[in-house]
Amino acid sequence: MEVKLPTFDSVFSIDCVIFGFEAGELKILLIERNEEPFKDWLALPGYIVEQDESIDDAAERILYELTGLRDLHMQQFHTFGEVNRHPQGRVITVAYYALIRINGQKDLRPVTQFARKAFWHPVNELPKLAFDHSEIFNTGFNKIRRRLNYQPIAFELLPEKFTLTQLQSLYEAILNKKLDKRNFRKKMLSFGFLKELDEKQKGVSYRAAKLYKFDKRKYAKIFHNDMSIDK
Amino acid sequence: MEVKLPTFDSVFSIDCVIFGFEAGELKILLIERNEEPFKDWLALPGYIVEQDESIDDAAERILYELTGLRDLHMQQFHTFGEVNRHPQGRVITVAYYALIRINGQKDLRPVTQFARKAFWHPVNELPKLAFDHSEIFNTGFNKIRRRLNYQPIAFELLPEKFTLTQLQSLYEAILNKKLDKRNFRKKMLSFGFLKELDEKQKGVSYRAAKLYKFDKRKYAKIFHNDMSIDK
DNA sequence: TTTAATGGTGTAATTTTCACACACTATCTT
DNA sequence: AAGATAGTGTGTGAAAATTACACCATTAAA
Known part of the structure; x- marks a missing residue:
């Protein structure tokens, strides 16, 4: 069964690598996709940037819509622009990271239908992710590893x-x-x-x-x- | 005299901060624009990414077309995505830097009409640049300053x-x-x-x-x- | 009261960083 | 040929930072 998908011209998107720390383990936030392509796959929270919002604003909005999390301090770390990274057309994505305390109380509720659910997953033994998201994750992980040496980022992960x-x-x-x-x-x-x-x-x-x-x-x-x- | 310009939807562009070292001075490569907007202004070499090229490829091509320089090792360092950074519409730009030896022999020849000329300018006393290029330059300069500490980038600038x-x-x-x-x-x-x-x-x-x-x-x-x- | 689990502490050897000054060499000038 | 000029090249000691390393203290549960 072939699914026919629309294609598109130049589109910007945002993908988020959100780190949390819980029970002695470093985790990241994943969503389960509810749309083609890569329906049912696990992926980083990410979506398309609107015309009238800056990429920083888009990152906040998108993360909120897909996971229910707000007001994180996100920082862009790399832009991925290979021609075929998205099967439906040309999508250049700006990747952001943030580090936050995992707060057991608040649960993660996607606001859009686009994600079926959002959840924390240990960074060790990550499954294969949709698109080039595994690569995005790796790049982000290396970035924060380096940044740990000269920025006080660890405290954002602890209570x-x-x-x-x-x-x-x-x-x-x-x-x-x-x-x-x-x-x-x-x-x-x-x-x-x-x-x-x-x-x-x-x-x-x-x-x-x-x-x-x-x-x-x-x-x-x-x-x-x-x-x-x-x- | 008002000039009517086309506007556009989502467009990606590339801007390049190319450092060189000559006569004991650090310099960057600028172009003189020959097109609206910011006609006659000085700017970083930059232009629009095509549909069928990766952003890394685009960076190489664009730098070549505007300055005649080829085969540099460019690295992306930040993406600028404010809504109104470009007067004609939504343009998100990925900024790249490279460091090269300035080679007196080879002169700088724009291949397109879009740049009237390209030339080296000392990083001290930079004039005001088109768009948000001054900010892009500053961000890039800070990046290489930091990177100098853990990458052998200085040698790319020397004979x-x-x-x-x-x-x-x-x-x-x-x-x-x-x-x-x-x-x-x-x-x-x-x-x-x-x-x-x-x-x-x-x-x-x-x-x-x-x-x-x-x-x-x-x-x-x-x-x-x-x-x-x-x- | 014993055990299991983690908290908390000091020292000495080594390495790295930093501050600091002068004699040497090649060329040019007169 | 003597002196001026301009940049090359070199060493040491003090202070600070890094590393390796092991045992007693405290608490709660059994």
Whole structure:
């Protein structure tokens, strides 16, 4: 059974790679497509940009429509423009990423019929995705890995109050390697933008860890410049 | 006198920020436009992507048509998608950069009528450019400044054989600060990818400096991995 | 009270970064 | 040929950052 699809001329689209961290695992947000092409496939949340919206606005709108998530701070990271990346015609897509705390309460509700559902999936063992979305994901993952070194992106993935162990295991998940506990703590604390709280973890069946907060104001003061190389 | 211009729907374009280094100064390639809008203005080389070419291919073609330069290694660095960035309609542009040696011999010849001429202009004291090209330039300049720290891009700007002083002054031009000569040399040589030649500079009226080459193969061996943070 | 699980801590060796100044060489000028 | 000019080339010590490494402390559950 052949499905006849419309084709189109130049179209812009947006695709989103949204990272979350839950249960010690790094995850991304996927949707199950409800439309041809690639009906029933898993894909990154993505759709077509309208005439009268900037691409940044489009990214926010599209993510919301497909997943119900709003007000993330998304950043563009690459544009994919191979001729045949979309079977229906010429579609150039601008890829965005964001990092957010996964919030168990809020569930993910697509607003359009275009996605059947949206859900978190561990970044390890990702299935094959629609279009060139696997490649888009990989490019995005490499970007945030690099960016982790000079931007405070990890804190967007953790709850407001977190333990140093949680922070470390997030770094380990992103960088995909083990870090030394003592050195990690020493270094993180030396930056001076972590605020130690008077609270402790609750509900654990072992010694409770201290909680910390990321202090944006201190961070901004410390790093008005970048951390460049030489002198 | 009002000029009536066609408008268009979604269009992709490419704009190129091409860096060169000459006479101790960092320069970029500009064109003088010969078409409305912004006729007679200075602009980055840029034009519209065809239906049947990838954006990477388009970047090469467009740069060639507007400046006569070919076979550069261009890399995309950002996509600009504000709604009103182009007065004639919706144009989303993917910006590319490249770094090349300025070669006095070859002159710059636009192949299309769209550019009246193409020429090198120092990055300091840039005039106001057409469209949002000043912003595109700034974004690109910041990108290469950062990339200088982890990619061997400086060597693309120098002649094949160069002195350490030339290399240092290029770094200084990009980073816009003075570096210490002894520390710079020590560090550069410590990387191990500079090959010292038996030749010396010629035609200077002072002690001639040793010439060096960038050794791609050694570079590749040394940096198969990235230079990440911690352990 | 024991066990299981994780929290929390310090030091020494090594490497990297940084600040800093002067003698050398080639050419040009007089 | 002597001196001026202009850029080349080199080393060290202090300070800071990075790395490797192991054990006791605390809590809750069994």
